[in-house]
Amino acid sequence: ELKVEQNPLFLSMQEGKNYTIYCNYSTTSDRLYWYRQDPGKSLESLFVLLSNGAVKQEGRLMASLDTKARLSTLHITAAVHDLSATYFCAVAPRGYGGSQGNLIFGKGTKLSVKP
Amino acid sequence: GAGVSQSPSNKVTEKGKDVELRCDPISGHTALYWYRQSLGQGLEFLIYFQGNSAPDKSGLPSDRFSAERTGGSVSTLTIQRTQQEDSAVYLCASSLVAAGNTIYFGEGSWLTVV
Numbered sequence: 077e078l079k080v081e082q083n084p085l086f087l088s089m090q091e092g093k094n095y096t097i098y099c100n101y102s103t104t105s106d107r108l109y110w111y112r113q114d115p116g117k118s119l120e121s122l123f124v125l126l127s128n129g130a131v132k133q134e135g136r137l138m139a140s141l142d143t144k145a146r147l148s149t150l151h152i153t154a155a156v157h158d159l160s161a162t163y164f165c166a167v168a169p170r171g172y173g174g175s176q177g178n179l180i181f182g183k184g185t186k187l188s189v190k191p
Numbered sequence: 192g193a194g195v196s197q198s199p200s201n202k203v204t205e206k207g208k209d210v211e212l213r214c215d216p217i218s219g220h221t222a223l224y225w226y227r228q229s230l231g232q233g234l235e236f237l238i239y240f241q242g243n244s245a246p247d248k249s250g251l252p253s254d255r256f257s258a259e260r261t262g263g264s265v266s267t268l269t270i271q272r273t274q275q276e277d278s279a280v281y282l283c284a285s286s287l288v289a290a291g292n293t294i295y296f297g298e299g300s301w302l303t304v305v
């Protein structure tokens with residue numbers, strides 16, 4: 077059974093600081109997704125990482141994937157209040173009966189950025 | 192609209208009643224997914240459609256849950272004889288068929304069973 081673990085689950089940061097959220101998964105996968113969710117809202121796609129060593133950046137967020145270590149990171153640079161949200165990683169297990177749909181989500185990291 | 196559209200956005204129903212939740216995916220997206228989000232269980236996969244067929248129904252929690260998709264577009268998730276534990280946000284998502292494409296989520300249908 078594929079397990080996806082995020083840490084930390086709660087993160088309180090000051091504006092201007094840097095931090096990293098970690099996403100570990102327990103079985104082979106070559107597709108990893110990061111999403112953002114604001115309270116009462118749906119999931120907003122941030123990144124799709126498809127290969128070992130993939131790195132993508134958008135604004136103050138940068139995501140990377142190490143398939144050998146089964147680890148993805150979401151790095152936040154110089155945090156601002158607008159980044160406060162819950163961040164989820166999700167993994168698609170390789171070879172799961174050919175399905176593309178069975179994304180397994182982590183429990184989410186609730187980020188609060190304080191002035 | 193340009194995004195995944197779901198209705199109703201909110202639904203309160205009495206225990207034992209049936210409910211239908213509707214999803215209209217992004218135009219041209221052949222893959223459609225249903226997920227459920229609740230406080231206790233996080234985000235759970237329910238079912239996946241490729242066109243009108245459902246190659247993966249592994250996440251449906253019981254035989255009270257069913258889903259169909261017609262015309263390769265709109266999908267309906269039906270919950271029969273609702274129970275309180277069915278209370279959750281039901282999220283629909285869609286993507287282009289190729290693996291690795293971005294999966295776009297709708298705003299969800301908030302279901303409360305009283």
